Amino acid sequence: MIPYKTIFSVNRASKQPIYIQLTNQFIKLIKHGKLSPGNKLPGSRTLSELLTLHRKTIVACYEELILQGWIVSVPQKGTFVNADLPILKQRRLGNPKKQCDNKVSGFEFKRNPILDRSFPQKFDEDSMYVNDGISDSRLTPVNEIALIYRGLAVKKSTVNELWYGTTYGNILLRKNLVSYLNETRGLNIGVDNIMITRGSQMGMFLASQLLFADNGYVIIGETNYSSSDTTFEFSGAKVLRVKVDSQGLVAKEVKMLCEKYKVKAVYTTSHHHHPTTVTLSAERRIELLNLAKIYHFAILEDDYDYDFHYNHAPILPLASHDQNGNVVYVGSICKTVAPVYRVGYLIASKDFVDECARLRRFIDRQGDALLEMTFAKFIKQGSLDRHIKKVLKIYKSRRDLFCSLLKSELSEYLSFEIPKGGMAIWVILNKKYNWNLVTTEALEEKLIILEWKRYDCANLNHNGIRMGFAAYTEDEIYEFIRRFKSTMRRIDENI
Ligand SMILES: Cc1ncc(COP(=O)(O)O)c(C=O)c1O
CATH class of the missing domain: 3.40.640.10 (Type I PLP-dependent aspartate aminotransferase-like (Major domain))
Incomplete structure (x- = not known):
């Protein structure tokens, strides 16, 4: 018999009722094959004595397991693990661990390369991202x-x-x-x-x-x-x-x-x-x-x-x-x-x-x-209107600061026009440089330039990308410009 006394544990401080805790532990035993289809379970009185729990708790647990189809009660014979469990039949054929992390499907389906797009990975907390023009979620x-x-x-x-x-x-x-x-x-x-x-x-x-x-x-x-x-x-x-x-x-x-x-x-x-x-x-x-x-x-x-x-x-x-x-x-x-x-x-x-x-x-x-x-x-x-009025002022001053710093600190590397609206600036890198190199070097400064290729789907070689400004505070804008300038200096030193 399974050593129920040692493997079952009950947490009386938990919000989960004890009979549910027992139910889940029984299910785990069945799923992991420690209890097989047809195996007999101890009678409710025996188990209640073993676990020093009220018999009613065991009865409630068994009722729950019967309801979920894990076990069956046979009159005059006792309680058994359901012999018809379909999951168990499948599991027996293979390694149960392999079931959970399939990387390849067992059927055919249409894959469309049009949908391919790499999604931003997570970088360190102190990394800064060049974004497409997103709002500052801290102002939501x-x-x-x-x-x-x-x-x-x-x-x-x-x-x-x-x-x-x-x-x-x-x-x-x-x-x-x-x-x-x-x-x-x-x-x-x-x-x-x-x-x-x-x-x-x-x-x-x-x-x-x-x-x-x-x-x-x-x-x-x-x-x-x-x-x-x-x-x-x-x-x-x-x-x-x-x-x-x-x-x-x-x-x-x-x-x-x-x-x-x-x-x-x-x-x-x-x-x-x-x-x-x-x-x-x-x-x-x-x-x-x-x-x-x-x-x-x-x-x-x-x-x-x-x-x-x-x-x-x-x-x-x-x-x-x-x-x-x-x-x-x-x-x-x-x-x-x-x-x-x-x-x-x-x-x-x-x-x-x-x-x-x-x-x-x-x-x-x-x-x-x-x-x-x-x-x-x-x-x-009127809350939407109020919110727009509030952030509009903030974003305008961020746009002005971002543009003035781009001009004063980085104009030897790039050109741009002050956008009349939106949350991004269209920045054109001088032809002497390319975004491929800038992206790689910027990583050293923890400046992450993502998906720059998507701005030139027609291969015009315009050398432009969008730089979102609205999501940065003034301090962050200064820091962003500092990192970008260091990146460009590093490139200049190696040219
Ligand atoms: C030009 C443009 N259209 C549409 C969308 C999608 O917006 P939504 O988040 O409302 O689906 C975006 C999002 O970045 C966008 O830049």
């Missing part, structure tokens, strides 16, 4: 958000929201966003024109699946947000690139391509082109809208950082001038509040929104209703 109003969330979660009426819900997203958030976006971005939409997504990325994915289901072409900038390239290609689109100058996408080139190809969509990060940060001019906006009407393509407008504009009022999105149902507008609070709150929206004609909501069901049955209700309230009570 987590307490306020948590308070609203908790308040809503414990409300009696919230119980109705815990069920399966609509694929369009929480109705209150949709309504509040309609008012908020109509007021702040000059849109003229109703609640039928909006669905909630988990960030802009989901909006882009849904739209692409519908737009490029029969293949077709998408026009993007010669430099472009690389994840959108991937999203389009993954959906079956063929990518065509046009020049991006100081006014944004060159509309003349869009027209030329439309004459030649069946263009289904033009993608634009109109407010601040990703990666170069230029704003699409008013003239180009009108040209694009006119072309969309003539050639019947969709304008996929990704307004990822609308809220951050420092020099003048933000320019209204193309969606605000859309008279003909050509614009699919995606945005989110992920850049404005924090990426972890996956709350975004897709705005378009009702028929397109309806189809996106139907498709969404099959990749994400619904959004996070509690979180959506939280942000409905956050917006309604």
